Amino acid sequence: MANRFPSPFDIETPEGAEGWQEMYIYSSLFSENRREFEDSMFWFQDGVHWPNVMTPWDATFFEYALASLSQYNSRHLQVPPADGIAFRILNGYGYLSPVPADPAKIEERVANFTDRAGHYFMNWDDLYSNWMVKIRDLVGELEAIEFAALPDVEDAERVVKSGAGVGSGYQIQENYVRLTSLALKLWNYHFEFLNLGYAAYLDFFMFCKTVFPSIADQSIAKMVAGVDVDLFRPDDELKRLARKAVDSGVAEAFSAGDVDATCEILKSSADGQAWIASFEESAEPWFNFSTGSGFYHRDKIWIENIEIPFEFIRSYIQNLKDGKDLNRPVEAIRVERDRIVNEYMGYLLTDEDRETFQGKLGLARTVFPYVENHNFYVEHWAHSVIWRKMRELGAIMVKEGFWSEPDDIFYLKRTEVEEMLWDYFVSWATPEAPAGPGYWPPIIADRRRKCAALAKWKPIPGLGVPPEVVTEPFTVMLWGITSDSVNAWLGGGDQIEGELRGMAASPGNVEGLARVIFSPEDISQIQEGEILVAPVTAPSWAPIFGKIQATVTDSGGMMSHAAIVCREYGLPAVTGTGFATAKIQTGMRIRVDGNNGVVTILD
């Protein structure tokens, strides 16, 4: 067995993707300038959030997210053992490497962290409710950004006589800068609480592992997990709408075939119109929900693709007609959670242990709603708005002849969009023909080809020399990367033919037929009783979790969104298997052991 992965400098460029580096900003690339550092580190591919090739503009969120995370660890909170996470793009895929803190500075960092993180823990409720205000304000600011084509002549009253001094040409550039600034701010907010939430969770986790050395990770997760979680709200809204359709007698409209026909029927009756009004009420904000991780412009968003929520609602209506109960058994979940906690309490030996257990569980439960809920507000809601605004800008530039599809804008780097708008502004101001319509189409066509060529490359899971043991807590929790999984990637460990090992993310043991899904568009192929096998799942796939028996993913840890949703829906899950989608094919009979994190191919 090899003891290391190839150096990032030895990875070949896939055929047809030559020169791909020009699609990304220079600091996100491996380079000779930093070769010594880069070659000394262990890099893993982040398939949880970025399972696919990033187009040039899509790399924005990758860069904003990792930089924001890093600064909180290294500069704001001073997490004692961990600085930030270095990030690079290789062949279009994102690679990460946790940077350990300088051991000489640990003492100072402990003092700072105790003071700073301590403040957050002590004032969590106030700070968190303030966060909710901040994030809603931020989304409001994003919504308020309006891109408009530059006018022939500026408005006399609003622009000229008002004394504003600036007009549309300035505004469109400011709007774009504002959009990207707000996106960066969004990611700052995202990490304001996240690692603190994980830290408190980990502390409870470790205490449980000390007093109950054999406790399953998922038991700990179950004790902490919330019952009313915003991430499940979109699915709850679908169910509510399905019930409303049945109760108000408009359910038949959903047999009409397509969205237009359904809407036509609904509009023809007062009850139908009331239903549409109710749908619109749910849609903002809850259907700002991506079918993917939210990190790709291609991920579909429910509110912009009404056929997706309509299809889920149709299927829920069918369930209701079949006499199924759609309600999540919230009360039963609560009772079960209390039972689990009380039973563990009963196995503790001293009052002191019981008190500590309760204290840590209390803190974990205080901080955990953030961990569970932030995803909806950031990756789904705010990102949806950003993608929408970008597409509006892209559409304007189509009209101005810069390119042919609104989505072409995502083949520009975020810095290039500023250059492009400058070109647009200048040519409008002069006026003269813009350079862009001749400049961008060949570049966009070339980058589309490169991205397609890169998409054929299966990213290798690691680069460089892995540490002897993976101990960095966030790496283990979020990405599911452990010493075992690294060994498995290297082809070592005690691997058995036809067996895949990953994280035991949600308990239970089932056998069934696999359905391998690579893209959110394909999730409608899933049949009742199948086992979902995917590179990674998104929370918005929840409606199909009522159909499937179990979930297997290539990437993700105990706290990945797939794991959280599976536990909520009571489905066995094994995450972070590395190769499930490569080794399993649709129709194969497999066994999923969610207690031990083992997937067995039975055929």
Next chain:
Amino acid sequence: MSENIVWFEGYWKGLKGEVGGKGASLGEMTGAGLPVPPGFTLTCTAYRKSKEQSSLDEDIARLLYELDTDDTDMVSDRCKQIRAAFGEMAMADQVESDLREAYAELCRQSNSEDVPVAVRSSATSEDSPDASFAGEHDTFLWVKGADAVIDAVRKCWASLFTDRATCYRVKMGYEHRSVEMSVVIQKMVRPISAGVAFTLNPINGDRSQVCIDSAWGFGEAVVSGEVTPDNYLIDKVLMEIGQRKISIKEMEFSLSDHETVERAELDEERAKSPSLTDAQIRAIAVLAKAAEKHYACPQDIEWAVDADLDDGKNVVLLQARPETVWSKKTSSATGSVQSSGDFMASIVSTLMNPLHTKK
């Protein structure tokens, strides 16, 4: 069922004097949901009624008249005669018919014509010192058929008059006629598989786990270490089977045709098959938890899957005793940073030493 018979499941503590210590203990375990092999107790009343309608009390009085307890030959001879008299004594009609009926019921429950049972004397009351002497010849195993059971019961009754017990009563001035005895009749287990279980993980003392060792046939193979048993770890809280190690079990102790326990080699297929189904594993875990709860401390139990009982009811408890190794520890966390009240120190320590998170 009658004043003569108390089924284990019909026991309540008001009947303790009627069923004796062993009968009470089995009744109590059954009542606590611990599935001990089924059975019943023939009460003290049954003993008394049988004795009353015979001339036994007079015979005993006659035989023990002016007994010299220092004369061992004399004691031995007289006691032997008393015990022989018990052997010839006819049971009261009602007692015998109740006993036959109860045995027939046990046979029905066990899907057997003449189910093998253990017949054991059960001392009448705790404060009677006879309790410690009643147990000398009081256990008869693999008793089959109603006639044999009746015979064994009479032998149990007779065991009140062992040499030692008799001398003791004479010395203490106790009345022989007031001494009473009940008899426990319990189904013998014919194990498909058997083994032991701990209500904690013996490797690390984790009390949230049940650890099961299991092999084919009688549990002796596991207890003696003659086979490497299958090993299962069950989470008590989620009742999920967290770990299963299936071993090659090359032999078993099984019941031969003439009902003796013999060693048998196993073919390869059976040797490598799991000795328990998932439902059985969970049933054993439920049983172990119930024993722990009932006795309020970690338990080390012996269990078996009985071939004669129906699925879902065939996991039985043979023995429960307190676990001794880990139970002495009072705390596994005290003294660590994680257990201190300083939550920031604990969080820092967690982040600095996250080795536990390694899977």
